Amino acid sequence: MRIGTALLNGQPAVVAAASDDMAAAVHAFDSMETLLAAPRETANAIVEEATASAPRFAVAELTWLPPVPRPGKVLCVALNNSANPDRIISGPPTPALFTKPTTSLTGHDTPLRLRASYGRVHPEPELAVVIGIGGSDIPHDRALRHVYGYTVFNDLTSPTLRAEDTFHYRAIHPSDSEPDGVRYVESWVTYPARYKGSDTFGPTGPWIVTADEVADPHALRIVCRHNGQIITDDNTANLRFSVAEVIAFVSSYMTLETGDVIAMGTALRRANSGGGAVQNLDLVARGGTVEVEIEGLGVLRNHVEHR
Amino acid sequence: MRIGTALLNGQPAVVAAASDDMAAAVHAFDSMETLLAAPRETANAIVEEATASAPRFAVAELTWLPPVPRPGKVLCVALNNSANPDRIISGPPTPALFTKPTTSLTGHDTPLRLRASYGRVHPEPELAVVIGIGGSDIPHDRALRHVYGYTVFNDLTSPTLRAEDTFHYRAIHPSDSEPDGVRYVESWVTYPARYKGSDTFGPTGPWIVTADEVADPHALRIVCRHNGQIITDDNTANLRFSVAEVIAFVSSYMTLETGDVIAMGTALRRANSGGGAVQNLDLVARGGTVEVEIEGLGVLRNHVEHR
Numbered sequence: 369m370r371i372g373t374a375l376l377n378g379q380p381a382v383v384a385a386a387s388d389d390m391a392a393a394v395h396a397f398d399s400m401e402t403l404l405a406a407p408r409e410t411a412n413a414i415v416e417e418a419t420a421s422a423p424r425f426a427v428a429e430l431t432w433l434p435p436v437p438r439p440g441k442v443l444c445v446a447l448n449n450s451a452n453p454d455r456i457i458s459g460p461p462t463p464a465l466f467t468k469p470t471t472s473l474t475g476h477d478t479p480l481r482l483r484a485s486y487g488r489v490h491p492e493p494e495l496a497v498v499i500g501i502g503g504s505d506i507p508h509d510r511a512l513r514h515v516y517g518y519t520v521f522n523d524l525t526s527p528t529l530r531a532e533d534t535f536h537y538r539a540i541h542p543s544d545s546e547p548d549g550v551r552y553v554e555s556w557v558t559y560p561a562r563y564k565g566s567d568t569f570g571p572t573g574p575w576i577v578t579a580d581e582v583a584d585p586h587a588l589r590i591v592c593r594h595n596g597q598i599i600t601d602d603n604t605a606n607l608r609f610s611v612a613e614v615i616a617f618v619s620s621y622m623t624l625e626t627g628d629v630i631a632m633g634t635a636l637r638r639a640n641s642g643g644g645a646v647q648n649l650d651l652v653a654r655g656g657t658v659e660v661e662i663e664g665l666g667v668l669r670n671h672v673e674h675r
Numbered sequence: 676m677r678i679g680t681a682l683l684n685g686q687p688a689v690v691a692a693a694s695d696d697m698a699a700a701v702h703a704f705d706s707m708e709t710l711l712a713a714p715r716e717t718a719n720a721i722v723e724e725a726t727a728s729a730p731r732f733a734v735a736e737l738t739w740l741p742p743v744p745r746p747g748k749v750l751c752v753a754l755n756n757s758a759n760p761d762r763i764i765s766g767p768p769t770p771a772l773f774t775k776p777t778t779s780l781t782g783h784d785t786p787l788r789l790r791a792s793y794g795r796v797h798p799e800p801e802l803a804v805v806i807g808i809g810g811s812d813i814p815h816d817r818a819l820r821h822v823y824g825y826t827v828f829n830d831l832t833s834p835t836l837r838a839e840d841t842f843h844y845r846a847i848h849p850s851d852s853e854p855d856g857v858r859y860v861e862s863w864v865t866y867p868a869r870y871k872g873s874d875t876f877g878p879t880g881p882w883i884v885t886a887d888e889v890a891d892p893h894a895l896r897i898v899c900r901h902n903g904q905i906i907t908d909d910n911t912a913n914l915r916f917s918v919a920e921v922i923a924f925v926s927s928y929m930t931l932e933t934g935d936v937i938a939m940g941t942a943l944r945r946a947n948s949g950g951g952a953v954q955n956l957d958l959v960a961r962g963g964t965v966e967v968e969i970e971g972l973g974v975l976r977n978h979v980e981h982r
Contacts (some may be wrong), residue, residue, distance in 0.1 A: 440745065441776040445865045446841060455859065459842035465868035467747040468776050471930045485927075490809045504874070527848070530864070535754060535766035540954045541834070548951035552762065556863035557837070561772035566928040567811070620792075621873040623778045644855035647847045 369415050370574030370584040370666070373437050374430040375476075380437055380522050385427060385575055392422040400436050400576075404516055404626045412578075427574070432475035434572040435519055436498060440625040442468040443521055443569060444494075445614055448633025450606040451645055463609045463617050468523075468631075469565045476574035479673035480524065480651060480658070484611045487528020488650045489569075492634040493528060493660040495585065495604050496521035496551040497611055498576050498629040504603040506619040510613035514624065517576035518585055522660050524570065527647070529563035545562045571660075572629065582664060585611050589663040592646060593643070595656040599643050600636035604662075606640035609633075676722050677973065678824070678883030680707050680744050680782075681737040688742055691726045692734060692882055699729040707743050707883075711807055711823055711933045717883075722974035725829055734881070739782035741879040742826055743805060747932040749775040749877060751801075751830055754941025759911040770916045770924050775830075775938075776872045786957060786967070786980035787831065788874060794835020795957045796876075799941040800899035800967040802892065802911050804918055805883050806935040813926040820921035821931065824883035825892055827975040829939040829967050831877065832905035834954070836870035878967075878977045879936065889971060892918050896970040897942040899953060902963040906950050909942035911969075916940075 370385035371394070382394040382403055395516045397403040403411050446464045447456065482489055491652030533661070535557050543549030577597060582588075592600035609617070614630060637647050649657065655672040677692035678701070689701040689710055703721045704710040710718050753771045755765065775795070789796055807823030842864050850856030881922060889895075899907035916924070921937060945952050958965065962979040 455845040457843040460839045464840040464866040467776050467868050470773050502938045532767045536764040538762040540952055542955045548949055548955055550952050557773040559773045561774050562928050567930055623874055631917045641854050642855055645847055645857050648849045662891055672778040
């Protein structure tokens with residue numbers, strides 16, 4: 369099942385795609401959060417009935433919102449592609465994560481509202497997990513039971529703002545010799561709210577594909593296109609840490625809640641046809657349409673609109 | 676007015692402190708979010724009536740939740756104390772921000788549930804702003820109109836997890852010479868979800884003091900105590916970027932929503948009585964009770980409980 373959130377009569381509503389072209393309203397649930405919190409089998413039966421019988425909407429004509437419009441948190445795994453270790457001089461042996469604010473989320477086919485003041489902005493194509501049942505200290509062998517489904521995510525990033533919000537500074541550390549003394553340690557630290565979290569930096573969707581329809585989340589081709597040209601052509605087989613590993617790890621620090629989104633990290637492999645890396649694609653300068661497609665999940669498409 | 680959220684009959688409810696010791700339920704609002712979205716004068720009149728006449732609860736016996744239990748986002752300003760510039764070798768001339776997930780929030784008088792695996796964890800005493808009316812591109816001279824009130828925040832930080840989640844790596848940048856080529860630039864980047872966002876890393880409260888009762892948010896003594904000993908004794912006069920500057924700046928990148936929380940940055944000045952800096956206070960090793968007190972706002976107290 370492919371279940372998302374779209375505007376119907378100007379209000380957010382749960383919709384389910386009955387085919388690639390047509391979708392049905394699922395009136396039994398007033399929001400995606402309500403659906404995610406309902407018993408799985410009950411929800412599935414309701415969605416199936418709606419897609420079989422309810423009035424149909426053209427997928428292309430709906431105004432899509434992020435599938436979960438206001439999740440408790442959006443976590444993103446950094447540097448989680450098997451191509452990364454060659455680039456890492458030192459880094460953690462565990463998943464490293466940051467959060468994007470929910471205000472950065474935007475739906476399929478909505479504008480990316482970029483400003484010249486953002487400097488360079490590039491797309492980062494990613495598989496995202498939507499949490500069904502939340503929890504803390506979720507064991508690895510039960511982690512996938514907490515996945516409601518998968519969606520497509522574009523982790524827009526401004527390397528210009530990243531550089532601006534990086535401090536080279538003397539961090540305060542406790543002294544080694546005096547209990548109340550301090551020493552200064554020259555450090556670098558980067559703060560991500562602007563470079564990862566500005567408005568429309570988190571396109572998500574169009575919908576969630578329920579986990580039962582994704583045989584293996586680590587065997588999905590993932591492609592990023594700009595104005596139709598393939599930039600990235602990778603596979604989720606190249607994720608360094610798996611979905612289960614990330615859920616088990618992060619839930620030992622942060623409680624996962626129903627509707628939380630975890631973006632699994634950037635697909636990196638460049639297309640053989642050339643066209644550069646995603647880092648070559650400055651959406652502020654070049655504008656146009658960017659698509660992320662994941663095998664079995666769908667195509668997330670957005671166009672640049674200068675603010 | 677001092678307005679917060681506490682459990683009444685096991686459910687989150689809006690409460691208002693009528694004195695330092697006694698609070699009243701404000702039944703007219705089913706949540707803080709509803710109150711914040713209501714017209715200001717109507718809400719004030721309802722709260723005033725409730726505190727004057729409704730049944731009273733002992734402040735010390737209530738179970739406090741974060742004043743806004745589930746804000747859209749919690750933004751924190753980094754390195755925003757006037758003592759910082761001496762430590763900054765290079766950094767932005769604008770406020771640098773990160774977000775904490777809402778699951779990290781916890782109320783007044785609740786346990787800080789820390790684990791040995793977190794390494795060192797220290798408190799960071801901060802003034803926090805609660806947004807009333809949201810907006811984008813808020814002009815500086817109108818920014819304070821968007822402040823519903825102020826509260827006390829403790830930005831718990833694990834320098835151990837910060838060090839773990841720092842990468843020294845070769846970042847991919849566009850080539851200077853070939854349009855589709857890339858070059859590698861040796862960089863440092865830190866990801867804050869764990870070191871700033873683990874469960875209970877965001878104590879907030881006990882309540883919000885409405886903006887009309889805070890004559891100048893930049894003239895408030897701010898103190899941090901551990902087991903009664905003063906560690907930090909600073910004043911919000913030492914904030915580098917003001918509340919209005921931060922609101923104007925951040926809202927040009929991220930839409931601010933009703934209920935959003937902005938923590939203004941760590942108060943740093945060490946108490947004359949000794950006792951080290953907050954960085955000397957490892958709550959994992961030392962346990963105990965940590966308090967942040969801000970003049971006119973109240974005392975936020977939490978105790979360490981080892982998970």
